[in-house]
Each structure stands twice: as structure tokens, then as C-alpha cells.
Amino acid sequence: MKCESIMVDSRARTILLVEDEETDVELIRRIFEDNSVDWELFNASSLNGALKWLDENESPSLIIADYFLPDGSGLDLLKEVTGREKKGITPLIIMTGHGSEQLAARSLKSGAIDYVVKSVRELRNLPWTVKRALLEWEHATRLKRAEEETKNYMKELERANRDLAEFAHTVSHDLKAPLRAIQAFTTLILEDYGDTLDERVREYIEKVGDAGERMNTLIKDILTLSRVGRESIEVEPVNVNELLEEVKADLTALIEERGGEVVAADALPTFSTQRVWMKELFLNLVGNGLKFNRSGKPTVEVSCEERERGKGNGKEYLFKINDNGIGIEEKYQSRIFNLSERLHPQEYEGTGFGLSICKKIVDKLDGNIRVESTPGEGSTFFFTIPE
Numbered sequence: 001m002k003c004e005s006i007m008v009d010s011r012a013r014t015i016l017l018v019e020d021e022e023t024d025v026e027l028i029r030r031i032f033e034d035n036s037v038d039w040e041l042f043n044a045s046s047l048n049g050a051l052k053w054l055d056e057n058e059s060p061s062l063i064i065a066d067y068f069l070p071d072g073s074g075l076d077l078l079k080e081v082t083g084r085e086k087k088g089i090t091p092l093i094i095m096t097g098h099g100s101e102q103l104a105a106r107s108l109k110s111g112a113i114d115y116v117v118k119s120v121r122e123l124r125n126l127p128w129t130v131k132r133a134l135l136e137w138e139h140a141t142r143l144k145r146a147e148e149e150t151k152n153y154m155k156e157l158e159r160a161n162r163d164l165a166e167f168a169h170t171v172s173h174d175l176k177a178p179l180r181a182i183q184a185f186t187t188l189i190l191e192d193y194g195d196t197l198d199e200r201v202r203e204y205i206e207k208v209g210d211a212g213e214r215m216n217t218l219i220k221d222i223l224t225l226s227r228v229g230r231e232s233i234e235v236e237p238v239n240v241n242e243l244l245e246e247v248k249a250d251l252t253a254l255i256e257e258r259g260g261e262v263v264a265a266d267a268l269p270t271f272s273t274q275r276v277w278m279k280e281l282f283l284n285l286v287g288n289g290l291k292f293n294r295s296g297k298p299t300v301e302v303s304c305e306e307r308e309r310g311k312g313n314g315k316e317y318l319f320k321i322n323d324n325g326i327g328i329e330e331k332y333q334s335r336i337f338n339l340s341e342r343l344h345p346q347e348y349e350g351t352g353f354g355l356s357i358c359k360k361i362v363d364k365l366d367g368n369i370r371v372e373s374t375p376g377e378g379s380t381f382f383f384t385i386p387e
């Protein structure tokens with residue numbers, strides 16, 4: 001049986017035909033020959049014969065099995081074939097003398113790639129049925145493989161991320177001890193020898209102290225960031241109005257220094273969420289609104305609305321944090337969520353970790369975060385948290 005017309009791929013050349021009726025075997029053989037199809041056809045006349053053949057030979061490209069076999073059914077064979085995964089699953093077409101929709105459905109449900117009736121018309125089409133079914137099967141297999149690969153990559157990525165967070169956590173934790181020593185000794189030098197020190201030396205040592213303080217903040221930020229990556233989410237009911245009172249208390253120094261104000265909408269929700277992370281989010285966003293602000297009265301307003309998530313995904317809370325600060329040019333609006341991205345490093349203090357921590361928290365809580373802003377007028381940060 002030679003000719004190129006029905007090649008599926010270079011490997012796909014053998015068919016095991018499991019059929020006990022010799023006339024049917026002959027008919028099928030002839031149909032393949034008449035259509036000049038480049039398949040090698042092997043025949044087994046029983047279920048056990050087929051299994052023996054499969055044991056002794058390379059897996060065929062395809063099995064066509066009669067439903068009624070002397071020692072079982074085509075579906076039994078299908079089950080056996082699917083069970084032998086180490087040889088790779090071989091596609092199988094079920095064939096019967098009398099068509100039945102029920103049997104067709106059962107065959108497909110059991111994993112057969114097609115179902116044909118042994119009528120002259122259907123058998124004449126068999127070479128094309130085989131080609132089509134094999135192409136579809138290959139396509140589905142490739143898709144499945146790709147899906148599996150993607151799943152594996154995702155798992156790998158998650159693991160790598162966890163390792164990285166673990167590493168960041170360990171390193172930053174270990175950095176704390178020597179840093180504490182540097183800070184302690186600079187303080188001691190200033191306290192004990194401050195008066196005797198040359199003005200220049202004093203200034204240098206103070207600079208060491210300031211740098212140590214900045215490093216401390218940085219380490220704290222890295223620890224927070226790695227914690228969000230590593231820890232599982234433990235939720236508890238959180239009253240956002242109360243949480244904002246705590247945030248305001250923590251920001252007292254900044255609020256007073258700037259003569260600023262934080263206005264919270266009356267009825268912010270109470271819902272189940274990760275309390276510490278929610279506080280971290282507000283601390284950062286409200287803090288930024290007050291910090292990046294040149295108005296005579298820096299004002300940050302916090303509000304929230306409940307809305308549909310879309311596509312039957314339940315509800316979510318949309319929080320808005322609006323300020324009358326310096327604003328952010330459009331081209332920087334997505335970049336500011338990157339690690340260490342600071343637009344005015346000379347003018348304002350910070351490590352540039354705040355918004356990346358916010359983004360990580362919101363991601364972890366299955367929400368999203370973005371900003372709208374007009375330079376010179378102010379910014380509004382929006383983030384969503386599913387209910």
C-alpha cells in the first residue's frame with residue numbers, strides 16, 4: 001500500500017485492524033489499496049490477539065477495532081490500551097456492524113477518537129475518516145501537552161518565586177544583626193565622644209547613622225515583600241473605618257508635619273480579609289498621597305463602592321484613595337508599581353518599595369490596582385478586593 005496522499009506525519013504509518021470477519025478485513029484492505037494510501041495494515045482477529053500484537057510490536061499509529069470481538073469488545077481493548085500509558089496512548093476507532101447512537105456516544109465517552117459503521121459507504125470513506133480523526137487527535141494531543149507544559153511551568157515558577165521570597169527573607173533577616181551593630185556603635189560614638197570630635201568627623205558619623213536608618217527601612221520593606229509572597233492568607237473580619245483610624249494614628253507625624261488631613265467616607269465596609277496586608281495597603285497609599293503633595297493642605301480621601309465582578313464572579317469592593325498632590329505623568333503611571341521605582345528620589349524620602357508591596361498584596365488577594373492622575377492636580381489610586 002504505497003502513496004503519499006493520506007500521510008498524517010512521517011511516523012504515522014501503521015494501523016492495527018482488530019477484526020475477526022475475514023471478508024471485512026479484506027474489504028478494508030482493498031479500500032486502503034484502491035485509495036493508494038500509504039498505510040501498513042496489520043490484522044488481529046481477537047482482543048487477546050490484539051494485545052499480544054501490541055506487546056510484540058511498536059505502537060501502531062492507530063487501532064481500528066470491531067466492537068464485537070470473539071473474546072471481548074472493542075471498548076475492552078480501548079481500556080487496555082489506555083491503561084498502558086508507558087507506550088504512549090494509541091488512538092482507537094470503534095467499528096460496528098449496526099450503528100447505534102448509544103454505542104457511538106459510549107465509544108467516544110470512553111476515549112475512542114471516532115466511531116464508524118460497517119456500511120459500504122462508511123467503509124469507503126474510512127481512509128479519510130482515519131486521516132481526519134488522526135489529525136484531530138494529534139491536534140488535541142498537542143494542545144493537551146501544551147496545557148500540561150504550561151501547568152508545569154506555572155508550578156515551577158511558583159516554586160522559584162517561593163524560593164526567592166524565602167531567600168530574600170533569610171538574607172534581609174541576617175542583614176539586620178550587623179546593621180544593628182553599626183547603628184549601635186555610631187550612636188555610642190556620638191554619645192560618648194561627640195563633644196571631642198572634629199566637626200567634620202561628627203558629620204560623617206551622622207551620615208553613617210542616616211544611611212543605616214535608610215538601610216533599616218529597606219530591609220523592613222524587603223521583609224514585608226517576601227512575607228506577602230510566602231505566607232498563606234489568613235482572613236478575619238476587618239472594619240475598614242477602624243483600620244483607617246489606626247492608619248491615621250500611625251501617620252500622625254506625617255499628617256502634622258504637612259498640616260494634612262485624611263478623610264474617610266462614613267460607611268466603609270467590614271469584610272473578611274487579611275488584616276495586616278490591608279493596613280499595609282492603606283498605610284502606603286494614604287502615606288503617598290500626603291507625602292507627594294505640595295498643596296497648602298494635603299488631603300487624602302478614602303472611599304469604597306461595592307460592585308459586580310462581572311461574568312457571574314460575585315462581588316468586589318472597589319477602594320479609591322484620592323489626593324490633591326503633585327500627580328503622576330501618564331507615562332509613569334504603570335511603572336510606579338515596579339520595585340524601587342521612584343520618580344523624585346532627591347525630593348522625597350522612600351525606598352520605592354511601597355507600591356510594589358501594594359501590588360503584590362492586591363494580586364495575592366485576587367484583586368487589581370491602578371492609578372488615574374493629572375500632574376499638578378492629584379491622583380486617585382483604585383484597588384479591588386473580591387468580597
Ligand SMILES: Nc1ncnc2c1ncn2[C@@H]1O[C@H](COP(=O)(O)OP(=O)(O)OP(=O)(O)O)[C@@H](O)[C@H]1O
Pocket residue numbers: 221284288289292323325326327328336341342343344349350351352353354355356379
Ligand atoms: N500619590 C502619589 N502622588 C504622586 N506620586 C506618587 C504617588 N504615589 C506614588 N508616587 C510616585 O511613585 C513612586 C513609587 O511609590 P512607592 O510608594 O512605591 O515608593 P516611595 O513612596 O517612594 O517609597 P516607600 O513607599 O517605599 O517609602 C514614588 O516614589 C512617587 O514618585
Ligand SMILES: [Mg+2]
Pocket residue numbers: 284287288350354355
Ligand atoms: Mg510609598
